[in-house]
Amino acid sequence: MGGRVKSPLHFRLSECVLVLMIAFSGISLGFSGGGFIVNFDKLGFTVFSSLQKAVHAVENVFTGTVTAVRDMAHLRSEYQQLTEKLKDYEFLQRNNTEIRKENERLKEQLDFATEIKYRNIPAQIIGRNPDSQYSGITLNKGARNGIKKGMPVIAVQAGNVGVVGRIITVGVGTSMMMPVYDVRCNISSRIQNTRDLGIVSGNGSSDGALSLKYIRKRVMDDFNYGDIVVTSGENGNYMRDIPVGRISKITVLDYDSSLNIELDPIIDFNRLENVLVIDQYNENDREAQK
Incomplete structure (x- = not known):
C-alpha cells in the first residue's frame, strides 16, 4: 500500500538508456569481430x-x-x-x-x-584620240629630239616591220602623228609581188581594214589573198617597200574598172607602244647607235 509508483518520465528515460547501451554493445561487437571495419x-x-x-x-x-x-x-x-x-x-x-x-x-x-638606212628617233606613244572625227596619236618626242612635220613613222611588232603613220604636228618635247587608218591618210603603195600601183587609205578605225584603190581588174589573177602591200616610195612621203597591210578581201564592182581591195594592217594599233620616227634626208649613223 505504501509502495512508490514510478513516474512515466523516469520509465521512458530508463528505456532509452537501455536501447542506447544495447546499440553501443552491438556496434562494439561488430568492430571487434572484424565484420564492420572502415579504413578511414x-x-x-x-x-x-x-x-x-x-x-x-x-x-x-x-x-x-x-x-x-x-x-x-x-x-x-x-x-x-x-x-x-x-x-x-x-x-x-x-x-x-x-x-x-x-x-x-x-x-x-x-x-x-x-x-635601217635612215636616221631614226625612237619614241613612245603617250596619248591617243580615237573618238574625234580625225585620229591622232601623241608621241613623247618633239622638235628638240629632231622630229619634224611630215616625217614618216614606222614600227617593229612581233618581228614585222610596218607603216604606222606620219607626223602632222610638232611641239618642243612632244609630237602628234596621223595613223594610216585615219580617213585623211593616203599612201602611194604597190602589191609586193606584182608591183601594181595603188593608193592605201584609212577608214577611221584602228580595228578596221584599210582600203587599196586603183588596182586594175585585169591583174586580179596575178595576186592572192594574204599578199603584202608595201609603200611605193613615190611622192617622198614614205620610204620604199615598207609593209602596209595584207590583202584580206577583193571585191569586183561592175561599174568600176578598178578593184575594191581591203587590207589587214601589218601593225596592231591597239597593242602598239613604241615607234620609230624616220628622217629620210639623213643617213643612219650605225656606229653611234651601237
Missing part, C-alpha cells in the same frame, strides 16, 4: 585522389583549349603572312614578265633601228 585513411585518400583526378582532367581540357586557340591564331597569322608573300611573289613575277617582254620589244626595235 584509405577512404580519405580515395576521395581526395578522385577529386584531384577530376581537377586535373578539367585543367587539361582548359589548357588544351587555350593551347588550341593560341595555335589556331598562330596558324592564321602564318597563313596571312604566306598569302601576302604569295601576292608579292605573283606581283614580282608579273612585273618580271612585263619587263622581259618590254626588253624584247625594245631590243627588236633597237636591232632594226641600227640596221
